Amino acid sequence: MGRAIYVLPALILVLVAALSSVFIVDEREKALVLQFGQVKAVREEPGLGFKLPLVQEVVRYDGRILSLQTQPLEVTPADDRRLIVDAFARWRITDLVEFRESVGNGGIPVAQARLERIMTAAIRQVLGGVNSDRVLSEDRIPLMVQIRDIARQQSQSLGVEIIDVRLTRTDLPQQNLAATYARMRAERQREAADEIARGNEAAQRIRATADREVVEVTSKANADADVIRGQADAERNRILAEAYNRDAEFFAFSRSLEAYRTALTQQGKSIVLTPESDFFRYLGSPEAAAPAAP
Structure with a gap:
C-alpha cells in the first residue's frame, strides 16, 4: 500500500514528462526547437516532434505567404514632381535559423518592420530615377520588378524571400492636383488648337483643289462649246x-x-x-x- 502511494505520483510525472516532450507542427507552421536560446532542431514538415521537457522549448512561425502593406510615403521622381506612393508586398520565411538569429524573440512583427524599411528604401531608389509620367502610367510592371529585386536582395540576410511587390497607389499630393489639372487642360487645349489648325489647313487645300478643278472643267467645257x-x-x-x-x-x-x-x-x-x-x-x-x- 505504501509503495503504491509513491508509484502513482511517479507515473503521473512520467506521463506529464512524456506529454510535454511531444509537440505537433501544423501544416501552416514551421517550428524551431530551442535549448537555452540555441537552435537544436528545425521542423518544417507537419507532424509530431519531440523535445526534452523543461529544457527545450518550441518556437512556432507562420509558414504561409505573408503580406506587408507599407505606409504612404512621399517620393520625388527625376522630374521633381512629388508623389504619394503605397506599396504591397508578399513574403515568406525561407530559413528559420537565419530568421531567428536576425529578429530574435521579436518574430514576425520585427521582421515586418525591417521589411517595411527595406521596401521604403527600394521604392525611393527606383522611383527617384524615373519621371513621374512613367510612375503614373498604367504599365508599371518593370518598376515593380526592380523594387522587388532590390528588396529581395537586401532582405536575404533576414532569412526571408520577397515574392512580389505591387504599387497600390501613386497619386499627386493634394496641393499639386490643381496645378497638374491646369497643366493637363492647357496641354489638351494646345492639342485641340493644333488639330483645328491642321483641319483648317487641310480644308484650304481641299478648297484650292476644288477651285482648280472647277476652273479646269469650266475651261474644258468652254473649249468644247467653242468647238461645237x-x-x-x-x-x-x-x-x-x-x-x-x-x-x-x-x-x-x-x-x-x-x-x-x-x-x-x-x-x-x-x-x-x-x-x-x-x-x-x-x-x-x-x-x-x-x-x-x-
Missing part, C-alpha cells in the same frame, strides 16, 4: 450656201424679210433711207422686185 459652236456655224454656213446655190433669189428674199423684221421691231430707233434704196427692194411693186432681164 464652230462646227454648228460651219454646218449652218454649209446649209445656207447650198440653199443659196439652189435658189439665189429666194435666199435674198428670206434675208431681206429677216432684215425687215429686225429693223422694224426695234423701238426707240430711227432709220433714214431713200425710197430708191436697195433695202426696200421687196417692199415695192413686184416688177421692181423682179430681177432685171439679161
Whole structure:
C-alpha cells in the first residue's frame, strides 16, 4: 500500500514528462526547437516532434505567404514632381535559423518592420530615377520588378524571400492636383488648337483643289462649246450656201424679210433711207422686185 502511494505520483510525472516532450507542427507552421536560446532542431514538415521537457522549448512561425502593406510615403521622381506612393508586398520565411538569429524573440512583427524599411528604401531608389509620367502610367510592371529585386536582395540576410511587390497607389499630393489639372487642360487645349489648325489647313487645300478643278472643267467645257459652236456655224454656213446655190433669189428674199423684221421691231430707233434704196427692194411693186432681164 505504501509503495503504491509513491508509484502513482511517479507515473503521473512520467506521463506529464512524456506529454510535454511531444509537440505537433501544423501544416501552416514551421517550428524551431530551442535549448537555452540555441537552435537544436528545425521542423518544417507537419507532424509530431519531440523535445526534452523543461529544457527545450518550441518556437512556432507562420509558414504561409505573408503580406506587408507599407505606409504612404512621399517620393520625388527625376522630374521633381512629388508623389504619394503605397506599396504591397508578399513574403515568406525561407530559413528559420537565419530568421531567428536576425529578429530574435521579436518574430514576425520585427521582421515586418525591417521589411517595411527595406521596401521604403527600394521604392525611393527606383522611383527617384524615373519621371513621374512613367510612375503614373498604367504599365508599371518593370518598376515593380526592380523594387522587388532590390528588396529581395537586401532582405536575404533576414532569412526571408520577397515574392512580389505591387504599387497600390501613386497619386499627386493634394496641393499639386490643381496645378497638374491646369497643366493637363492647357496641354489638351494646345492639342485641340493644333488639330483645328491642321483641319483648317487641310480644308484650304481641299478648297484650292476644288477651285482648280472647277476652273479646269469650266475651261474644258468652254473649249468644247467653242468647238461645237464652230462646227454648228460651219454646218449652218454649209446649209445656207447650198440653199443659196439652189435658189439665189429666194435666199435674198428670206434675208431681206429677216432684215425687215429686225429693223422694224426695234423701238426707240430711227432709220433714214431713200425710197430708191436697195433695202426696200421687196417692199415695192413686184416688177421692181423682179430681177432685171439679161
